[in-house]
Every structure is written in C-alpha cells, then in structure tokens.
Amino acid sequence: MxxxxxxxxxxxxxxxxxxxxxxxxxxxxxxxxxxxxxxxxxxxxxxxxxxxxxxxxxxxxxxxxxxxxxxxxxxxxxxxxxxxxxxxxxxAELPAFPDVVPALDQLRDAGIRCVAFSNGTEEAVSQLLTRAGVRSHMDVVISVDEVKRFKPDPAVYAYLRTWLETRPENTWLISSNPFDVIGAAHAGLRSAWVRRHSDAPFDPWGIEPDMTVPELETLAERMMR
Amino acid sequence: MxxxxxxxxxxxxxxxxxxxxxxxxxxxxxxxxxxxxxxxxxxxxxxxxxxxxxxxxxxxxxxxxxxxxxxxxxxxxxxxxxxxxxxxxxxAELPAFPDVVPALDQLRDAGIRCVAFSNGTEEAVSQLLTRAGVRSHMDVVISVDEVKRFKPDPAVYAYLRTWLETRPENTWLISSNPFDVIGAAHAGLRSAWVRRHSDAPFDPWGIEPDMTVPELETLAERMMR
Structure with a gap:
C-alpha cells in the first residue's frame, strides 16, 4: 500500500x-x-x-x-x-524552497498522496502555499486549528490520521523541525527529518526519525524505491 | 490576611x-x-x-x-x-542570588509564608537550595513532579493552591521567568516579575504581572507595606 x-x-x-x-x-x-x-x-x-x-x-x-x-x-x-x-x-508571502515542487510532482506522478499539515490556519496556509506556487501541487491543507492545539501535542497527529483515514504505519510526517518529527514518532506515525542544514543537530531524546534526507527530492527518490 | x-x-x-x-x-x-x-x-x-x-x-x-x-x-x-x-x-550546586536570603528573612520576620515552587523534583531542589544556603530560610519545597506536568500548565498552579490551601487572590507566584508569571496569572494567581536585568523584555501577550521588581529585597519591602 x-x-x-x-x-x-x-x-x-x-x-x-x-x-x-x-x-x-x-x-x-x-x-x-x-x-x-x-x-x-x-x-x-x-x-x-x-x-x-x-x-x-x-x-x-x-x-x-x-x-x-x-x-x-x-x-x-x-x-x-x-x-x-x-x-x-x-x-504571509514567503517563498518555497526550490526542491519542493519537483519533489511533489514526482511523488504524485507515482500515485503517492501529499498533503500539507501545519500549525497555521487552513486559510493562512492555503494563501501562503498559493502565493509560493505550491498549493496546486498538493491535495489538501490540514490545520491544527480544527483541534485548537499545537504540534507536538499528540491530539494533532491523531487528528491528522482521522482526517486521512490511514493506518499509523502508512502515514508519514515530513518535517525539517525535530520537534515535529519527535511529536509524530511519539504519536505512532512514521517520520522523515528534512535536514536542510548539514550541521543541524537533532534533539537527543532517544526518539529517531525513520528516515533522514537533506532535501525533498531525495525524499521522493527514497519513497518511490 | x-x-x-x-x-x-x-x-x-x-x-x-x-x-x-x-x-x-x-x-x-x-x-x-x-x-x-x-x-x-x-x-x-x-x-x-x-x-x-x-x-x-x-x-x-x-x-x-x-x-x-x-x-x-x-x-x-x-x-x-x-x-x-x-x-x-x-x-546541582549553583549559587543563590545575593538578595535572596536577606529578602526571605525580612518576609518571614513579618509573618509572611515563603515556599519554593519549581519544575525540579523535590529532592533535586531541596539539595540545590541546601547547598546554596537557602533551604532553611523557606518553609517547604513544592514540585511539579507530583502532578507530572511542567509550568506553565494550569494544572501545576492549581496543585500549588491545593497544597497551600490558599485563595487565588492571596497566593503569589514570584518569578524572574515571564512564562511562569504569565502561566500563574492565567491560572488566576497573583504574580510578581523579578526583572533581574533592566533590559529584559516581557512577553507581549496582554497578560501583565501584578508587580514588577528589580530584585527580591524590593519585593520584600513592597509586600510588607
């Protein structure tokens, strides 16, 4: 699957x-x-x-x-x-990283569903992604605003799964933010850490991501193997 | 009272x-x-x-x-x-600020009850305060460890009040940490911010301390007025 x-x-x-x-x-x-x-x-x-x-x-x-x-x-x-x-x-008009659109297009061409999952409200994130030219390359924007909690509260990852109707082992959280990766892993999801700076440290909590990639095109390649 | x-x-x-x-x-x-x-x-x-x-x-x-x-x-x-x-x-052996013991002694001489209330465990904080020469100048050490939550979770301030058996308007949280002051005020306690550095900013959340003092001897004077 x-x-x-x-x-x-x-x-x-x-x-x-x-x-x-x-x-x-x-x-x-x-x-x-x-x-x-x-x-x-x-x-x-x-x-x-x-x-x-x-x-x-x-x-x-x-x-x-x-x-x-x-x-x-x-x-x-x-x-x-x-x-x-x-x-x-x-x-509210910040740019996307250059690897985002190519990676999303590769993943979607391979039939992999890609959604945005953010602390921002649905409206704010949709506008931001539209202006950055990314919105049309994703299925949907899911916001913590629906549960009125913030990452890494386990309730927000549970909400994500309910929304997606997916099994935990099949649901990946992709983030450059270690707190988000750890929160998702703690809540039972699979996780990938996008280590956008080669010297970025990970929190030494004994909870590790399932995958670490330097940017999203590498993620796409590894997901499609 | x-x-x-x-x-x-x-x-x-x-x-x-x-x-x-x-x-x-x-x-x-x-x-x-x-x-x-x-x-x-x-x-x-x-x-x-x-x-x-x-x-x-x-x-x-x-x-x-x-x-x-x-x-x-x-x-x-x-x-x-x-x-x-x-x-x-x-x-585990850090020093106390020099104003602490004189201020505590003034307050206690005036019949005002002074307790420690910390994110640290009761054992760790008691040892720390003993080594710093402060423990004997306070009534008791109350730790969030009893409720397994951290400041500024409202549950820890509620626990403090239950422990002390005090009314909210009579219970003061004294802290140099704005997050703690805001947490206590949000939970209905009274609060004093010890602004140990004159250029320390307070979080602009629209929640203000009841009192701001540069150090604890000023706090003692103002509490005894």
Whole structure:
C-alpha cells in the first residue's frame, strides 16, 4: 500500500528565513537581520508550545505577531507598528524552497498522496502555499486549528490520521523541525527529518526519525524505491 | 490576611548563569561559555514545554541533561560524557542570588509564608537550595513532579493552591521567568516579575504581572507595606 505524506509547512516547504531580506531593509542596523529572523522564528515556536501547554490556544499568526514584537523589544530594534504590519505581510508571502515542487510532482506522478499539515490556519496556509506556487501541487491543507492545539501535542497527529483515514504505519510526517518529527514518532506515525542544514543537530531524546534526507527530492527518490 | 509567596527557583532564587565559570574551564574555546550557558538554559525550558505538551513528562533533570547534549552538538564544542556529568554536577550546586536570603528573612520576620515552587523534583531542589544556603530560610519545597506536568500548565498552579490551601487572590507566584508569571496569572494567581536585568523584555501577550521588581529585597519591602 502506498504511503501518505503529510508535509510540515513552515521551515519544510516554506523558507522562513526568507524574511531576512526585508528585515535588512527595515532595520536601522541591517547586520542584525539574520539574528532577528532566527530569534523571531524560535520565539514563534516557543509561544506555540506555551500557548498549547497553557490550554490557551490562539491562531498561529498571533504567535508569529507576538514573537515579532518580543524580538523587536529584545534586540531593541525600535520598529514601528507599521513595520510590524509590513513584516507580517511579508511573512504571509514567503517563498518555497526550490526542491519542493519537483519533489511533489514526482511523488504524485507515482500515485503517492501529499498533503500539507501545519500549525497555521487552513486559510493562512492555503494563501501562503498559493502565493509560493505550491498549493496546486498538493491535495489538501490540514490545520491544527480544527483541534485548537499545537504540534507536538499528540491530539494533532491523531487528528491528522482521522482526517486521512490511514493506518499509523502508512502515514508519514515530513518535517525539517525535530520537534515535529519527535511529536509524530511519539504519536505512532512514521517520520522523515528534512535536514536542510548539514550541521543541524537533532534533539537527543532517544526518539529517531525513520528516515533522514537533506532535501525533498531525495525524499521522493527514497519513497518511490 | 497575609499573602503566601511561592518562589520559582531556577533563575529567580538560583543563578543559572553561575555555570558559566565552569564552562569557561571546560570548553576549548572559553569565549563560547556565555552563549553556551544561555542556549543550554533556553533549550532546557523549550524541552520542558515540549515534554509537557506531548504528555511525555520526564524529571526536569532529564530536560537539563538533554539540553546540555543538544547545546554541545549545536555549538560543536565536542564535550565528553565525563564533561557532561561534571557540568550536571555543577548545575546541582549553583549559587543563590545575593538578595535572596536577606529578602526571605525580612518576609518571614513579618509573618509572611515563603515556599519554593519549581519544575525540579523535590529532592533535586531541596539539595540545590541546601547547598546554596537557602533551604532553611523557606518553609517547604513544592514540585511539579507530583502532578507530572511542567509550568506553565494550569494544572501545576492549581496543585500549588491545593497544597497551600490558599485563595487565588492571596497566593503569589514570584518569578524572574515571564512564562511562569504569565502561566500563574492565567491560572488566576497573583504574580510578581523579578526583572533581574533592566533590559529584559516581557512577553507581549496582554497578560501583565501584578508587580514588577528589580530584585527580591524590593519585593520584600513592597509586600510588607
């Protein structure tokens, strides 16, 4: 039986570091752009974990905006409300990694079902993927927003399986984010880690992915063997 | 009626940056010690959030050790297993901030009950506070380990209140960690943020502490007014 592949979006399909160029324009000290982008992303994830743990779910876009404001304060970069709005708009139009569309097309040509599975809302993720030219290459967008929990809560992976009507051993979570890979594996799914940077470390929790690939075209090849 | 004060331990009473001196000795590049200490601490907290969110509780010491190994890998500092063991031992003997004992003594002299409330296990925290010369200045150590959840899960603050048999409006959580302050406030407790660094930002979630102080002696003065 063919596997079903659920792709994480932010960091796996969409390059969240793509916001760096705009930060270089907006920050009075452009040399802070790289650090700003990195901390913004880390804080966004921390906020999703904490909102989830507190049972105080908010749409992921709110985590993103709160993290943007925090990073601005922490790095004392003095952005205006207008800058925040503008950066949020840029964040909604980030590019896809170049390997995404070729890999999805190979997989779908081989009859393998590919869906998006994200912390973002269905609307936000659909728009993001459409603008990045990826939406039409995937079957459907599945969002944690339906269960009002965030990855890596086991409830969201259970929801994914219910949605797909698949067996755990046949359902793959594909992500560049170790927390997502570990969450899916812990919930009984199969998992592939997209190690987009060759020196990216994996969390030493004793839970390993079933497959590690440097990018999605390698994933496609290995899935079709 | 007198308030009851529940003090967070790591970062509020105990100086987690105290491990930096030992890192300077152990790392081949001593200039990385500050960044290592900072990232170790951040990862330790992230791991507690994620273990909590996954419903996969482990003792906090395990989060600390996993975060140490991760940071070593991420910064490519090449520590040995022996170095990890040694650093974990140092982490169990970190010093208290100098304002802690004078503030606790003032509060207790005024008849205000002071307890420790930590993500650490009762045993680990009691030993840590004893070595730091603080344990005998507090009534009791209350640990999240009893409920197998981590801050800021509302269940741990509810457990604290049940333990203390106090009303929410009379129960204060005192912490230098914004996530803990927000978690306590969200759970209906009163909260004080110990802003140990004057440029430390607070999370822009629309939940504010009832009191902000630069250190614990100021807290003691304000509580006794």
């Amino acid at each position: 063919q596997p079903v592949l659920a792709f994480d979006v932010y960091g796996t399909i969409i390059d969240t570091q793509g916001v760096t160029v705009e930060l270089e324009r907006r920050l009075s000290d452009a040399s802070k752009a790289g650090e700003f982008a990195k901390r913004w992303r880390e804080k966004q994830l921390e906020y999703s974990f904490r909102h989830g743990l507190m049972g105080a779910y908010v749409p992921f876009t709110e985590c993103t905006r709160e993290a943007l404001v925090f990073t601005d304060r922490a790095l004392q970069t003095g952005l205006s409300d207008n800058d925040h709005d503008h950066l949020m708009a840029v964040y | 007198q308030p009851v004060l529940a003090f967070d331990v790591y970062g509020t009473i105990i100086d987690t940056q105290g491990v930096t001196v030992e890192l300077e000795r152990r790392l081949s590049d001593a200039s990385k010690a500050g960044e290592f200490a900072k990232r170790w601490r951040e990862k330790q907290l992230e791991y507690s959030f994620r273990h909590g969110l996954m419903g996969a509780y482990v003792p906090f010491t395990e989060c600390t050790r996993e975060a140490l190994v991760f940071t070593d890998r991420a910064l490519q500092t090449g520590l040995s297993d022996n170095d990890h063991d040694h650093l974990m031992a140092v982490y």
